[in-house]
Amino acid sequence: MSQPNHANLAEKLTKDTKRTDWHNNSIWWVRQNRDKAVFGIPDWENLRNTASSIKSYMLENLHDLLLEFEKNALANGVQVHWAADAKEHNEIVHGILSKRAVKKMVKSKSMLTEECGLNHYLEDQGIEVIDTDLGERIIQLRHEPPSHIVAPAIHLKREDISETFHEHLGTEKGNIDPQYLTEAARQSLRKDFLSADAALTGVNFAIADTGEFVVCTNEGNADMGAHLAPVHIACMGLEKIIPKREHLGVFLRVLARSSTGQAITTYSSHFRKPRPGQEMHIVLVDNGRSRHIQKPKFKDALKCIRCGACMNTCPVYRRSGGHSYHVTVPGPIGSILAPNADLKKNSDLPFASSLCGACSNVCPVKINIHEQLYEWRQIITQEGHSSTGKTIGMKAMNFVLSNPKVFELGGKMGRTLMRTVPSLVNNSMNPWYKSREMPEPPKESFKDWYRKNRNNE
Amino acid sequence: MKVSLFIPCYIDQFYPQVGIATLELLEKLGCEVVHPLSQTCCGQPMANSGYQHITKSIDKQNQQIFREAEYIVCPSGSCTLHLKDHVFHGESKVYELCEFLTDVLKVSEVNATFPHKVGVHQSCHGLRGLLLGKGSELVSEPFSKIGDLLDQVKNIQVCTPSKVDECCGFGGTFAVNEEAVSAKMGKDRAEEFEKLDVDYITSADMSCLMHLEGTLKRKGSKVKVIHIAEILNQSIS
Numbered sequence: 158m159s160q161p162n163h164a165n166l167a168e169k170l171t172k173d174t175k176r177t178d179w180h181n182n183s184i185w186w187v188r189q190n191r192d193k194a195v196f197g198i199p200d201w202e203n204l205r206n207t208a209s210s211i212k213s214y215m216l217e218n219l220h221d222l223l224l225e226f227e228k229n230a231l232a233n234g235v236q237v238h239w240a241a242d243a244k245e246h247n248e249i250v251h252g253i254l255s256k257r258a259v260k261k262m263v264k265s266k267s268m269l270t271e272e273c274g275l276n277h278y279l280e281d282q283g284i285e286v287i288d289t290d291l292g293e294r295i296i297q298l299r300h301e302p303p304s305h306i307v308a309p310a311i312h313l314k315r316e317d318i319s320e321t322f323h324e325h326l327g328t329e330k331g332n333i334d335p336q337y338l339t340e341a342a343r344q345s346l347r348k349d350f351l352s353a354d355a356a357l358t359g360v361n362f363a364i365a366d367t368g369e370f371v372v373c374t375n376e377g378n379a380d381m382g383a384h385l386a387p388v389h390i391a392c393m394g395l396e397k398i399i400p401k402r403e404h405l406g407v408f409l410r411v412l413a414r415s416s417t418g419q420a421i422t423t424y425s426s427h428f429r430k431p432r433p434g435q436e437m438h439i440v441l442v443d444n445g446r447s448r449h450i451q452k453p454k455f456k457d458a459l460k461c462i463r464c465g466a467c468m469n470t471c472p473v474y475r476r477s478g479g480h481s482y483h484v485t486v487p488g489p490i491g492s493i494l495a496p497n498a499d500l501k502k503n504s505d506l507p508f509a510s511s512l513c514g515a516c517s518n519v520c521p522v523k524i525n526i527h528e529q530l531y532e533w534r535q536i537i538t539q540e541g542h543s544s545t546g547k548t549i550g551m552k553a554m555n556f557v558l559s560n561p562k563v564f565e566l567g568g569k570m571g572r573t574l575m576r577t578v579p580s581l582v583n584n585s586m587n588p589w590y591k592s593r594e595m596p597e598p599p600k601e602s603f604k605d606w607y608r609k610n611r612n613n614e
Numbered sequence: 615m616k617v618s619l620f621i622p623c624y625i626d627q628f629y630p631q632v633g634i635a636t637l638e639l640l641e642k643l644g645c646e647v648v649h650p651l652s653q654t655c656c657g658q659p660m661a662n663s664g665y666q667h668i669t670k671s672i673d674k675q676n677q678q679i680f681r682e683a684e685y686i687v688c689p690s691g692s693c694t695l696h697l698k699d700h701v702f703h704g705e706s707k708v709y710e711l712c713e714f715l716t717d718v719l720k721v722s723e724v725n726a727t728f729p730h731k732v733g734v735h736q737s738c739h740g741l742r743g744l745l746l747g748k749g750s751e752l753v754s755e756p757f758s759k760i761g762d763l764l765d766q767v768k769n770i771q772v773c774t775p776s777k778v779d780e781c782c783g784f785g786g787t788f789a790v791n792e793e794a795v796s797a798k799m800g801k802d803r804a805e806e807f808e809k810l811d812v813d814y815i816t817s818a819d820m821s822c823l824m825h826l827e828g829t830l831k832r833k834g835s836k837v838k839v840i841h842i843a844e845i846l847n848q849s850i851s
């Protein structure tokens with residue numbers, strides 16, 4: 158089977174131990190920044206509870222909130238579109254662009270368009286798309302998918318970026334000064350901003366009772382794009398709605414702190430109505446979300462505000478890197494979102510975790526991520542998406558453990574064999590043994606000891 | 615106080631000394647301890663692999679064996695969590711050893727001595743699942759049931775690694791399914807303790823210690839592992 162698999166990809170990506178350590182450390186540094194920021198707020202857990210309950214309310218009332226948002230956005234002079242899936246989303250965006258004969262579009266802050274494969278789609282139609290977030294731009298030049306939802310190029314070292322810029326932007330070979338490289342990207346992007354005929358942004362929060370939407374960035378590129386171009390398209394998943402503007406404060410406080418450890422993102426840009434002569438569109442995208450919301454054990458995953466904290470804390474993600482997850486949103490949250498999109502293809506992802514639970518503890522909207530990983534595992538095996546070998550093994554193990562006599566006898570025989578013929582388990586067929594010793598089998602089990610010393614049966 | 619001892623399958627088979635220490639410790643503290651011999655396993659290895667639906671017979675077996683039990687005590691955070699959440703469904707009679715000592719017996723003097731430098735490994739299921747301590751992610755008053763108990767041990771030197779509660783990478787079948795990442799996590803965790811120059815790593819979960827032990831032995835490290843029950847059971851006399 159050529160289906161991508163986390164364990165195999167992770168094995169490849171962790172082969173270079175130095176790079177794995179570097180990746181682990183740089184992401185752990187972000188987790189530490191998050192810690193510093195949240196420990197400055199004694200009320201932090203309360204804030205998480207509040208954020209979580211607003212999002213729960215959103216999930217319970219999504220239908221009404223969406224209609225309220227649409228009504229208010231229309232009243233503000235914004236054009237509202239509904240897309241059932243990725244294909245419809247791409248067609249809608251293309252439709253808007255072709256009406257104005259757009260040849261070049263700048264884009265900012267949108268994991269959703271990545272999810273929908275918009276760039277490729279538009280490029281096939283002859284429209285040039287320029288990602289304007291620095292990280293996004295870097296991976297776009299390298300034709301790579303993002304490896305993190307907040308820092309899409311976090312898997313790259315300065316040397317890699319320098320190489321890419323040298324090749325595409327003509328920077329000095331070997332110059333790895335971050336200031337120099339950023340400036341080069343800025344100059345090149347400036348030309349794109351000025352020559353684009355449309356701008357597309359994502360949406361962090363859409364406020365039902367005002368019809369406005371908020372985009373959070375650190376680079377100000379969303380504003381630059383939207384303020385210069387005659388057409389602004391904002392694409393959002395259905396779950397980005399929050400009921401009222403007063404709720405925004407809660408989310409702005411938790412988002413950046415969880416994400417990068419900043420108190421707030423540099424720009425929290427509110428968009429409410431088009432400026433005179435400008436067209437403003439909002440595309441509301443379902444793409445599996447209304448199916449997801451119907452799964453009681455899993456619907457809370459839709460509360461996610463894409464802060465990335467669960468990735469930064471995850472001991473697996475920090476080592477294996479975002480690309481080992483082979484989906485747009487990697488890490489713990491990705492592993493509970495992806496099975497809804499395609500259970501079979503992503504049936505490996507819920508297993509890419511030791512279930513340590515650190516993700517659920519950092520999540521600012523309190524998604525029970527590790528419990529959902531466990532629940533997806535149950536669904537995956539019940540629907541027959543795990544290997545026959547594994548099922549046979551598990552059934553055999555279950556048989557032994559369901560029969561106390563077989564367990565005792567089997568255990569005794571097993572231990573004796575391990576003692577007398579250690580090579581039976583200490584060989585390359587045993588993945589444990591590859592880098593770890595097996596425990597030393599004692600002559601006596603605890604039960605043997607108990608019978609001799611505390612015999613009460 | 616009558617205590618029914620639940621000894622996880624791998625402790626029964628590979629680490630009988632941990633079962634013995636747990637039993638002796640509870641007896642010393644005045645409990646009447648029984649170990650029903652028909653028990654095997656909590657079912658977690660299958661359930662965490664997605665096979666909870668085939669563990670019904672084991673679950674029923676455990677429910678029957680421990681039906682009359684007043685307290686079920688188990689020297690492993692992970693198995694305790696599974697029994698609590700998935701077998702006894704939140705029934706309050708299941709306890710991990712340390713929480714039983716601090717919350718039920720309210721032990722204030724364990725009368726143990728252990729003149730060694732010991733690094734504490736917070737096992738994830740005990741920490742974040744059973745709340746044996748405060749997870750490093752949470753903004754709340756720090757506490758640690760394991761720490762409270764080790765504080766009562768004489769001559770011990772306790773230390774914590776800088777990543778206070780990083781996972782050791784065991785995770786049951788994760789250790790073999792995701793061999794590369796799991797092994798790397800084990801190596802990194804072991805290294806943190808080696809840097810602290812400890813004699814022992816202790817934990818309330820033998821499965822993490824089994825993983826760390828396997829890693830340390832392969833490296834030829836001099837650092838050993840020891841279950842917390844074994845430390846608490848080291849009498850002065």
Ligand code: SF4
Pocket residue numbers: 415460461462463464465466467468490516519520521522523524526
């Ligand atoms: S699941 Fe929670 S922690 Fe992870 S990205 Fe979403 S909001 Fe952030």
